[in-house]
Amino acid sequence: NAGVTQTPKFRVLKTGQSMTLLCAQDMNHEYMYWYRQDPGMGLRLIHYSVGEGTTAKGEVPDGYNVSRLKKQNFLLGLESAAPSQTSVYFCASRSGDTEAFFGQGTRLTVV
Amino acid sequence: GQQVMQIPQYQHVQEGEDFTTYCNSSTTLSNIQWYKQRPGGHPVFLIQLVKSGEVKKQKRLTFQFGEAKKNSSLHITATQTTDVGTYFCAGAAAGGGADGLTFGKGTHLIIQP
Numbered sequence: 001n002a003g004v005t006q007t008p009k010f011r012v013l014k015t016g017q018s019m020t021l022l023c024a025q026d027m028n029h030e031y032m033y034w035y036r037q038d039p040g041m042g043l044r045l046i047h048y049s050v051g052e053g054t055t056a057k058g059e060v061p062d063g064y065n066v067s068r069l070k071k072q073n074f075l076l077g078l079e080s081a082a083p084s085q086t087s088v089y090f091c092a093s094r095s096g097d098t099e100a101f102f103g104q105g106t107r108l109t110v111v
Numbered sequence: 112g113q114q115v116m117q118i119p120q121y122q123h124v125q126e127g128e129d130f131t132t133y134c135n136s137s138t139t140l141s142n143i144q145w146y147k148q149r150p151g152g153h154p155v156f157l158i159q160l161v162k163s164g165e166v167k168k169q170k171r172l173t174f175q176f177g178e179a180k181k182n183s184s185l186h187i188t189a190t191q192t193t194d195v196g197t198y199f200c201a202g203a204a205a206g207g208g209a210d211g212l213t214f215g216k217g218t219h220l221i222i223q224p
Contacts, residue, residue: 035214040120042199042216043154059112090153097203099144099156100212 002026006091006103013081018098021076023091029101031094032074033058034066037105043090049074081110082111086089113138115202117215127221130187134200141203142175143183143211149196149223157185195222202215 005088023032028035036047045058047066055066063066063085074093078085086109092100114137136142143216144160146154160176160183165172169216173186187194197219201212 039219040216043214045213050200097142099159100146100154100201102153102155105153 003092004091004101004103006106010107015110017081020081021089023103024076025041025072027092029095033092034076035090038087083110086110112203113213115213115215117200117218119218121219123221124190127189130199130220131191132185134183136181137203140180144201146187146199147196155165157221190222195220
């Protein structure tokens with residue numbers, strides 16, 4: 001019962017570096033999401049996908065790109081990391097209008 | 112766009128006291144979901160409310176969905192230390208849409224033994 005798996009769990013980047021966060025789900029869900037969580041801000045939607053090959057912008061998409069080449073995977077990329085992108089990133093998936101399943105989170109620090 | 116307001120942001124209670132968090136949406140919702148996040152953990156689904164005026168119970172937790180489907184509440188009776196965490200409501204806009212759930216900012220429940 002893997003559910004939603006995120007890698008890596010922790011990462012420290014220098015300003016200007018790039019990285020990719022991987023999200024994998026084994027529940028055959030159509031919808032996948034990337035959120036960031038900051039103190040006092042709750043969960044804010046970065047990008048989402050309604051199916052393989054499709055992506056869309058959420059509430060705070062600037063500075064991020066995503067790709068969904070396979071139904072089970074949703075990648076979040078930071079091309080040039082900035083300190084403002086220090087956050088905890090959560091991936092989630094769901095099927096239709098049902099509950100969302102979250103990954104364990106990735107704690108990213110940009111110095 | 113849709114906004115979901117949640118209050119209070121923090122709630123300190125003595126163990127054994129009751130706790131309530133409230134959620135209000137700027138638009139009519141298709142359904143509302145509640146999640147719990149333990150410190151250092153990830154959000155975990157608790158329940159989904161769909162019908163106008165719906166009330167659901169899970170042991171000491173009572174969830175309500177307003178008649179207008181724009182507000183909701185979570186009430187915990189006789190809190191225990193295991194209830195510590197952040198409780199989020201998340202609204203799905205009426206008319207459907209795959210653009211996810213709009214989360215409230217959460218209520219942090221802090222319990223003093």
